[in-house]
Amino acid sequence: MIAILDYGIGNLKSIHNMFKKIGIDAVITSDIHEIQNADKYLLPGVGSFDYAIMRLKNASFFDVLEKEVLEVKKPVLGICLGMQLLTQRSEEGKEQGLGWIDAQTIRFDLDDKSLAIPHMGWNKVIPREEGKVLFKHLQESRFYFVHSYHVVCNDEANIAATTCYGDDFTCSVSKGNIYGVQFHPEKSHKFGMQLLKNFGEL
Template sequence: MITIIDYNTCNVGSIQNMLRKLGYDSLITNKIEDVNKAEKLILPGVGAFDKGMQNLKSLGLIPVLNQKVQNGTPILGICLGYQLLSKNSEEGGIEPGLGWIDAETIKFRFDNTNIRIPHMGWNTLQNTQKATLFKGISDDHRFYFVHSYFVKCNDPNIKAADTDYGGNFTSAIEKDNIFGVQFHPEKSHKHGMVVLKNFAEYKN
């Protein structure tokens, strides 16, 4: 069973629908007891970093998430959920992140004013060859992005993919049982389905 954490930051139904098409059972929940029993976790999300952390805190989910990750439960952060894995963010700057990866969330800044923020639409991944999530996916396949901030990794060993948008940024990470993607696999059609399938089948 894959547990999808609903902390009032996005429509989690689209993730569940894609998992259902792949043949995997999932549960949408924000209850501590459900998270505690989870075999695998997905932390989705769109919107502001501080709001996301405040919602997790108000639901009492941070301690159980910390315990689950420490004990080796696989977790996949998507978009905002990926950014929350980092130590902090320039967006708001009030709430610290979960701090599971040595990284910070930074706002896009471009000298070229023709590059739009947010980064929105289809883009490709690079340097995916060694990544568990991208097994069976080549670098020329496209995924759907919507974001104004990106995760800046201080540890190069956790990078699973890069994406070029006015320069390369880390669009996916893998660290032991912790996975994160900046794009939306649930909106990325057949290649997004492969990413979710690879996570669902991951064994640590």
Template sequence: MADNKIFVIDYGSGNLASVVNMIRHEGGEAHIITEPDHLAAADKLILPGVGAFDHGISSLRQKGWIAPLERAVFERKVPIMGICLGMQLLTRGSEEGQEPGLGWLDAHARRFRPADVKLKVPHMGWNEVRQMREDVLLPLVETARRFYFVHSYLVECGNSEDVLLECDYGETFVAAFRRENIWGFQFHPEKSHKFGMEIFRHFLEV
């Protein structure tokens, strides 16, 4: 674990310090990187993100991240975790913008449309999730996990086998997915206390 090079990608759309601090709390060492060339040395990657979809994906493209990211993820099979907007950027695209996403999974993002007018968008706060299948980052447990969410858009997966966690907020949505070495979390594990710590702890061990 100590030798793992865990890189948090700074492309101008993320709360990076909280992620780094959570990893350190769990005994790992994470480094914020600002240059795509650094990806060649990565053992694990985290793609955080807050803000608008088009701004995030355009920033990745304009700063030259995408080709080095795809070499790391698909050729070297480096584990990567997308958080919040970072998760949505892994999909084919979003209703929020016009730009195509990375398209690493058969999924897309769309805005919440709760039938109950009392439910505010963005969806913000703590919510329980349902586990759809076991995963190395999310071993099956008897008690429900709770995570902290802040988002106006939800992800729909074309392949139900990719779904790890579901959550309800006026409608059912994907709270986490996985396809091979690619994980996405709609919530913020870095703000989810012991439940988020568990995810980072297992990510260090992958």
């Protein structure tokens, strides 16, 4: 069972509906016991970095979640801002991130000033070897993005996939049982369904 973490942030129903469509057992929850007993975790996120990280760290289930992810090694997938929360910090705010991925989140500073920020719309995603599990059957895929900040990994081994928007940037990270995607699989139709199915089958 996948626990979709409810800490007052994110588009939870859309993600839950996508899991239902692909036949993956998932529940929206903030219940400590449900989270402790879950097999995997989905960390959603929209809005500002500082507000989201404070909500997550102040959630009643946070200590349990951290133990299950870091010690028990249960898989977790961060989506959009949820991926950015996995990093050490963000230029968007002053709070420390989770630090589960050795990376920082920075604002787009594109050489091509004709490109709009936020980056919004469909883009091709190029998986790397590190992303072969999450991106199985997704070598030629497009996903839907809405974001003004992107993740920069200090260790290239944590880069699971890239996208080009003016320049190449990291759009997916992985480190052991910890995964993140900058795009919205719940808004990415068949490609998003396959990615969530891959995560559900880990």
